[in-house]
Amino acid sequence: MRSVLPVLTVVAVIVALWYAACVPMNIKGVLTEAERAGAAVQPEGAGARRDLPALRLAINNGFAVPATWAQDRPRLPAPHQVAAELWDTTAMKKITSKRSLVYHGWVTLSATLLGFAIGTGLGILLAVGIVHSRVMDMSVMPWAIVSQTIPIIALAPMIIVVLYSIGVQGILPKAVISAYLSFFPVVVGMVKGLRSPDAMQLDLLRTYNAGKAQGFWKLRLPASIPYLFASLKIGIAASLVGAIVGELPTGAVAGLGARLLAGSYYGQTVQIWAALFAAAILAAVLVGLLGLLQRLVLTRMGMA
Amino acid sequence: MDNHEEVIRADRLDLTFQTNDGPVHALRDVNLTIDKGDFVSFIGPSGCGKTTFLRCIAALETPTGGMLSVNGMTADEARRARAYGYVFQAAGLYPWRTIAGNIRLPLEIMGFSRDEQVRRVNDVLQLVDLEGFGGKYPWQLSGGMQQRASIARALSFDADILLMDEPFGALDEIVRDHLNEQLLALWARTGKTIGFVTHSIPEAVYLSTRIVVMSPRPGRITDVIESPLPRERPLDIRESPEFIEIAHRVREGLRAGHGDV
Structure with a gap:
């Protein structure tokens, strides 16, 4: 409870900075609209104002400042505008509506979860292989690292085109991109986790003449669980990014990525920001749920 | 025990580690037999090979020379037989x-x-x-x-053999005394053959029927002391003249090992 005050303070500072930033970002547009509506603006004419610093304009035309927080299509929407849009498109719309962020969120979430499942499974399998086979360690790990250096935004269209040409469409191409982003942290974390037992622990199993499989199930796997959860938290956030990126190049009509795209086509900045926040909230919820699961599992295992 | 049934036998055992700084002679010409029911302590400064020798018996290290048998088998066979x-x-x-x-x-x-x-x-x-x-x-x-x-x-x-590598090294003195007492009781009840690595002279003397004094560079045995103490040992036996005499001999052995390096 004692941490509430500092947290709220930080939030308040961010919101205040955000409101302040709206003034210089939006002032020129507001003044142009005001002049068109017949108000007296200093100096007159959009051309004269173009090269003046935004702050000077705001000081010269104090009356226009409140309007920078209430434009229809601001460059930077104010916090309350984004909040209103979020409320309007989640709580106030039927979730089957094409204008509902819940609907779009679910489209993205389903691809995220499928991709996360594929990526996690693949990541664990690769990690097991890497830990047990020197050949795989030498051959797979470099490629896994290389795979993450390619910008996903460049790769996503290719994945979608290639999959489309072999008849795969719908949720799967997006999930593949999600999996592509999320398998890597799982590989890295699991390799570290599976290798975490020290020499003494391995010697102990040797004194029991335990086999490799027994060593895996009884020592390596349980020892890797805390590492796995750390990786899963990174992986699920990466999955969400992958699903959104997967919606961009296809001109998808549904999903948070589609909302971002449509918003930028039509200059609907409020819609873009609302979709961004929806994605951020979704990611926070997913990571939070994993954190809860982690607490539950580790408590159950006696390690928390 | 009266019947001297041989459980562990090391014959001219050598172990050399190859390192970047050249070969390290962890064990050189180690000869020792341990009989069934013995409580044998290995004592010496760090680097004397006491832990390495114990690990050889456990087949966690492989000697580079000599012969080592455990329960009449090679050490690795004994490990696989969970000896x-x-x-x-x-x-x-x-x-x-x-x-x-x-x-x-x-x-x-x-x-x-x-x-x-x-x-x-x-x-x-x-x-x-x-x-x-x-x-x-x-x-x-x-x-x-x-x-x-x-x-x-x-x-x-x-298993008939219990190998212990400084098991109480990280514990405080009082807990250690208590555990030493319990270990002796346990040994008396189970009749196991125990190999015990320590760097504490009182611990070695209190627990053992035989004390193997080792010295480093190369790791080797410098003295093997048969304890005349009875098997039944209350903690205050450590104030008896016999105890102090053995402890003195162990200390002399350790010093001699240090002197000729």
């Missing part, structure tokens, strides 16, 4: 297993039946005085209790 229980300096209990679960670990690996596992876990918990703690997790126990649990784990599958 010994090994206790490390750290308890090394799995944090995700309860105390009973940790003791069950070797039993699961060796394929004991469920009923047998339960029976043996209860038996050894009693043996190390940890009844009632089977359901606890390691972090809920003190360091001394954790080490006792690790001894129980090594005893659970009832």
